[in-house]
Amino acid sequence: MKEKTLENLKAAFAGESQANRKYLAFAKKADVEGFKQAAKLFRAVAEAETVHALKHLAVMDGIKPTKENLEAAIGGETFEYQKMYPEMIKQAEIDGEKGALMSFTNANKVEEVHAGLFKNAFDNLSNLKDEDIWVCPVCGNTFVGRAADKCPVCATPKNKFMLIK
Ligand SMILES: [Fe+2]
Numbered sequence: 001m002k003e004k005t006l007e008n009l010k011a012a013f014a015g016e017s018q019a020n021r022k023y024l025a026f027a028k029k030a031d032v033e034g035f036k037q038a039a040k041l042f043r044a045v046a047e048a049e050t051v052h053a054l055k056h057l058a059v060m061d062g063i064k065p066t067k068e069n070l071e072a073a074i075g076g077e078t079f080e081y082q083k084m085y086p087e088m089i090k091q092a093e094i095d096g097e098k099g100a101l102m103s104f105t106n107a108n109k110v111e112e113v114h115a116g117l118f119k120n121a122f123d124n125l126s127n128l129k130d131e132d133i134w135v136c137p138v139c140g141n142t143f144v145g146r147a148a149d150k151c152p153v154c155a156t157p158k159n160k161f162m163l164i165k
């Protein structure tokens with residue numbers, strides 16, 4: 001693919017992906033404020049942005065066979081916990097930005113967990129057991145097979161974890 005269009009697809013994929021998460025957050029807020037129809041509109045457009053994001057990703061050949069996708073995922077998570085978040089954490093410390101520091105620190109710990117889970121899936125793709133998987137709703141920590149009684153990253157109790165289908 002020609003370089004500029006590929007760059008544009010990457011930028012559009014990033015923007016549409018962000019819009020999806022942002023509108024879902026806005027929908028929750030609208031629900032809390034009692035604006036039901038506005039919430040529905042945010043959720044509808046969030047879905048539409050996902051349609052756009054996925055199309056952009058497909059067109060730039062960003063979706064490969066699962067073995068390769070796992071490799072890409074390991075690379076992404078590893079970059080995040082080894083390089084991206086450590087630098088962001090340092091800067092947040094320098095800037096005294098406590099909220100950002102906590103958000104980065106929690107994410108950093110969890111990305112390392114994710115890298116490990118993807119690595120295990122990569123190594124054992126054909127023999128992965130059918131096990132329950134949970135996600136901590138506070139920090140995103142992810143548990144396969146057995147969930148801790150409380151999240152080792154943020155101390156949220158197990159009964160709050162989201163069971164993933
Ligand atoms: Fe992650």
Ligand SMILES: [Fe+2]
Nearest residue numbers: 136139151154
């Ligand atoms: Fe957590």
